[in-house]
Amino acid sequence: MPRRGASTLVTVLLVLVLGLLLAGGCGVSKYNTLVSEQETVEQCWRETLNMYKRRADLVPQLVETVKGASNFEKETLTQLTEARASVGRIQLPENLxxxxxxxxxxxxxxQGLSSALSRLLAVAENYPELKSVGAFRDLQSQLEGTENRIAVARSDYIDAVREYNTAVRRFPNSLIASLFGFERMPQLEIEDSVTETPKIDFGG
Structure with missing residues (x-):
């Protein structure tokens, strides 16, 4: 009888050890999944910021080029310059x-910068001599490409955040997230007007 009792105890201990190992392996797997999802979100956000910066860097060149057009609306240029300055004044925290x-x-x-750019490009349609300037046409092309890349980067970020937040809420990931401090990330709230790329007409 003592032998049988000892054997039963050993079996129970083995089952417990095996259970702990399996639970630990599952925990590590879930942790690694959350880390991977988090890194994807951060990468998508960095790409979004890079595209925003690229657009902002084009604004001074655009303003200087447009200034060469006779009697171009100064108010439109001022609005664009102020919109770019507003973007630069906001310092985002490392953790959104x-x-x-x-x-x-x-x-x-x-959004304000997008609107200001759209207004300037619309007003530029009234200045044929400006549209014939090679530098202006080149900047238009660069802006169009940048706006498209911004839209793609934002979309990728939104998708990545959605997947990450879902992973954080899902059980048993939620236990790992709570234990290791994985927080839900804020989603981008973008109005329909912001997702529209400024219309650029290269016609004569």
């Missing part, structure tokens, strides 16, 4: 989840 309000303000500033 720490300050959703600042992220919202940043996106609103980017």
């Amino acid at each position: 989840a720490d300050d959703p309000a600042k992220l919202k303000a940043f996106l609103e500033a980017q």
Whole structure:
């Protein structure tokens, strides 16, 4: 009888050890999944910021080129310059989840810059001599490409955040997320007008 009892105890201990090993392996797997999802979100956000910066860097060149057109509307140029300055004044936190309000303000500033660019390009249609300038046409082309890349980068970020937040909420990932501090990330709230690329007409 003692032998049988000892054998049963050993069996129970082996089952417990095996269970712990399996649970540990599952935990490691879930942790690695969350890390991978988080890194994807961060990479997509860096790409979005790079595209926003690329667009902002084109604005001074565009303004200087447009200034060469006689009697071009100064108010339109001023609005564009001010919109770009508004974007530059907002410093985002390293962790977007720490300050959703600042992220919202940043996106609103980017929307303002998009609107200002659209207005300038629309007004430029009334200046045939400006449209014939090679530098202006080149900047138009660069802006169009940048706007398209911004739209793609934003879409990729939105998808990545959605997948990450879903992973964080899903059980048993939620236990790992709570234990290791994986927080839900703020989603981009983008109005339909912001997703529209400024229309550029290369016609004569």
